[in-house]
Amino acid sequence: MASPTSRVGQQFGNYRLERLLGRGGFAEVYLGRHQRLAREAAIKVLHTYLSDREVEEFQREAQIIAALDHPHIVRILDFDVQQGVPFLVMDYLPNGTLRQRHPKGERVPLPTVVSYVAQVASALQYAHEQRLIHRDIKPENMLVGRRNEIVLSDFGIAAIAHSTSSMTEQVSAGTAPYMAPEQIQAQARAASDQYALAIVAYEWLGGERPFEGTSIEIFAKHLMIPPPSLRQKAPSLPVEVEQVILTALEKDPGQRFRQIQAFARALTDASQRGQQPNHVLLQASPSLPVAAPLPPSASNTPVAPPSQKTVAEQPLPPAAPASHASVTTPQTAITASTDFLPPPAKTPARQLSRRTVLIGLGVGTGGLAGAGVLWWMNRPRSSDTTGTASTPAQPAPLYTYGGHTIDSINIVAWSPDGKRIASGAPDSDDTVQVWDASNGAHPFIYHGHTGAIITVAWSPDSKRIASGGGLSDRTVHVWDAANAAHPFIYRGHVQQINAVAWSPDGQHIASAAGTALDKPPDKTVHVWDAANGGHVFTYQGHTSYVNTVAWSPDGKRIASGGSDSTVHVWDAANGGHVFIYHEHTSHVIKVAWSPDGKRIASASWDNTIQVWNAANGGIVLVYTRHTGYINAMAWSPDGKYIASGGDDNTIHIWNATTGTPVLSYQGHTRRVQGIAWSPDSKRIVSCGDDKWVKVWDVFGVLPNRAG
Incomplete structure (x- = not known):
């Protein structure tokens, strides 16, 4: 690491470093002056030297940070890597900290x-x-x-x-x-x-x-x-x-x-x-009904927002070799419960033994990044006796698919004929993988995209797959689900593809695009011919980028949700006859129609899933049991249940009519990104940021399913 004053007089990019402003554990900050414009800026020089691979990652992450635009966040004006040393050019604020x-x-x-x-x-x-x-x-x-x-x-x-x-x-x-x-x-x-x-x-x-x-x-x-x-x-x-x-x-x-x-x-x-x-701590909006009321004693207790109960979790299998798919059968518990409510009084913090603390802190192994933390992150989790049902049901975990070569899996989709599952991954993986739904075997891999896979959808006849790419790709590919042959590419969007959905008759596809750092938000949904990519029309009603799109079961309407905190329901033939659902307060991430087409469920980063009347937007219920951002949500094909998951690392299954929680699945160790039901509503496939795609059996555990 260079000494704090050794860089004064050096030039980074267009800026000459004039004096040291400060230094910390990660970087030194200098006052820099632009050599041609004579403008001052703060130059933050990081304490590291990057490899070629890390340079690419730094540039990608820095571009994301530079896109932040908020009056209370320092602007990043430029960034680069000079002789392996990364640096950032920021607004200079002379009034100190x-x-x-x-x-x-x-x-x-x-x-x-x-x-x-x-x-x-x-x-x-x-x-x-x-x-x-x-x-x-x-x-x-x-x-x-x-x-x-x-x-x-x-x-x-x-x-x-x-x-x-x-x-x-x-x-x-x-x-x-x-x-x-x-x-x-x-x-x-x-x-x-x-x-x-x-x-x-x-x-x-x-x-x-x-x-x-x-x-x-x-x-x-x-x-x-x-x-x-x-x-x-x-x-x-x-x-x-x-x-x-x-x-x-x-x-x-x-x-x-x-x-x-x-x-x-x-x-x-x-x-x-x-x-x-x-009164200070209440978080629910008085205008929205909740899925289940708090018990009377809770109304006078100063508790924080509710969190779901803890369930037992067994160790996950070791990581699979990157060269081929692996299938394992982890012994992960799913707890059945009809009561996810927190205890009336504030739950005491879990007491940790001195040994656990010392191991978790990595004492003697180099601090937090040592072996102790690796053990802590992958440790078996014991059951919390205050949080589990007294006699939890144990549906069978079937297997874990480990064919992807990166930790984060974005999306999963179950084929309508129930025979196969498709999963998509970002970054260095950039593949869609299709495999046998019964055991994870016989995978084949689609390599057609040039970047991250953001979304995947099966055609209604299970013969084709549509997949959408990220910022470095920005296309939708439609290809043969049996062998990845005969793809054609839809290039109508100029930004990341956030969502694709097939019409129930398989003749059209609706695709929604998101944001791109080099262009304004797209804000549109395109409807186009699934056979040849011929453009039919573009829906332009949203005021921010669109994250999710779903076709009604009868094929007559489309619901789209966006970062404008709204869901739009509109005519699938021409984009007309719109009504807008306004009850969310943050980005809408997922929408799903009930199988009978009468209700819509919308999941938002306001940490709610709202179920409402598809004809007029009248609220049926609001589910509020997740304790982090909700990333995934799916309605069971039989219409009885909704499964949802997110940043709290759990998947909740709950009654779609009453909002009553039924199961909490904690098989994932990091945030959940994708959920899909099998067509017979007996199994669920889920994925997230822990590398694994998990298939688990809920038949016989959900109410009215046993026998």
């Missing part, structure tokens, strides 16, 4: 803290909706803008460095006093940023951080010890404010606020109106 404005030990007035939290939470909410996690929230990374606004920095470090193997250890380590328990366990998520921001707010209000000591001592306290009373440090602080802070500091991320902006709003409410804690 909030650490400089409020040195350690200084208490900050409550109204000021509320303002700071609201601005930072606004930036983080935006980033989370782009599926980016900061991972290093602290006062040093909060800059003061030219108009005294707060601007969050170091997204470039937190996201870009995390993607390069040479810096993974440093980023995993993070900044100990602000790290959430799950981040210490190398499982950072959006809720980890909320925890860190709550630590910062605690420090400002109380004059000191809740946990001090050596790094190992701090990590152990994050994992095991509740934070000390904030009001003992600041007796004049309203109890409502303390309760909001402590909720955001829950050990279990599922017990924190569902979104970071909800934390900021609750803090604002508590400071301004002195509400009771239970």
Whole structure:
């Protein structure tokens, strides 16, 4: 690593480095001056040298970060790699950081803290909706803008460095006093940023951080010890404010606020109106019915948003060789339950043994990135006796398919004849794989795309597959499902293909495109001839990019959901006769029609799945049991159940009429990306970010299925 002042006078890109502004664990920041325009910028030079492979990954990640456009996020103006050293060019903000404005030990007035939290939470909410996690929230990374606004920095470090193997250890380590328990366990998520921001707010209000000591001592306290009373440090602080802070500091991320902006709003409410804690913490919209009411005792209890109960999980099989598909039969438990509600009182944090903490922290093995964390991430999970049903049903896990060569599997689709499954993967894999649904055997691989596979759909007769590509591909391929022969390519979109859907008669395809970093959002759905790609018409009703599209069972209507938080239902013949469903508050990720065509289910990053009348948008129920973003959702072909999964690593199966939860499946160790039912509604295939495609049997376990 170069010494802190050795780069002064050097030139990076068009900028000459004039003086050192600061340095941290990941980078040095210099004041740079453009050689032709004489403009000043902050140049962040990372402490690493990248291989050729890492250069490509850095450039891809940096391009994503540079696309962030928010008033409370520092703009990245340029980026490059110079002699193996990556650097970022950012807006220069000369007013320093909030650490400089409020040195350690200084208490900050409550109204000021509320303002700071609201601005930072606004930036983080935006980033989370782009599926980016900061991972290093602290006062040093909060800059003061030219108009005294707060601007969050170091997204470039937190996201870009995390993607390069040479810096993974440093980023995993993070900044100990602000790290959430799950981040210490190398499982950072959006809720980890909320925890860190709550630590910062605690420090400002109380004059000191809740946990001090050596790094190992701090990590152990994050994992095991509740934070000390904030009001003992600041007796004049309203109890409502303390309760909001402590909720955001829950050990279990599922017990924190569902979104970071909800934390900021609750803090604002508590400071301004002195509400009771239970009023501050309510997250449900009063205009929407919930799937199942809380018990009477819960209405007066200051609990965080509900999380589903824990079920037993056995170790997953070892990773399969990249050269061929593997089929395994993990012993994964699925717990049947009719009660997913949290206990009326706040659940105590799970107590960890000293041995578990030391192993999890990797003591003696180089810290968080050592063998201890690898063990922690892959450890068997014991059953939580407070969370499981007393006599859980045990449907049979059938097998695990491991044919892809990358950890993240985007999509799965079951053929309508029930005989085969198709799965698609991104990045270096870039394949669609088709295999025997009964045992995972006889796979063949479609290599036609030039980039990530985002979406896959079978034709109604199971003879063809349509697959959509990512940013480096931007096409839809239609090909023979038996042997990948005779493909034709639809090139009508100029951006990533987010969704494809066949008409029930197999004659047409609807495709929806997303965003591209080099072009404005597409915002359209194309309807075209499935035989030759002939364009029929384009639907242009959305105001942001479209994430999902589904054809009604009778073929007369199409439902499309987008990042404008709406679902549009329109005439499949010409795009007319539109009505718009407005009840979501964030990106709509999936839509599905009930098999009888009378209802639509829509899944959103507002952490709800809403079921509503397909004719007029009247709400039937709202399912709110997931504790993270929802990425996948499918209606069973028999119409009785909906399966949903997401960033909480679980799949819920619940009654499509009442919203009553039935099963929770925890066979995946990372977020769930795709779900599909078998045509007979007896099996489910699921995929996610843990490499594995899992096929499991629910027949005989779901109500009215036994026998």
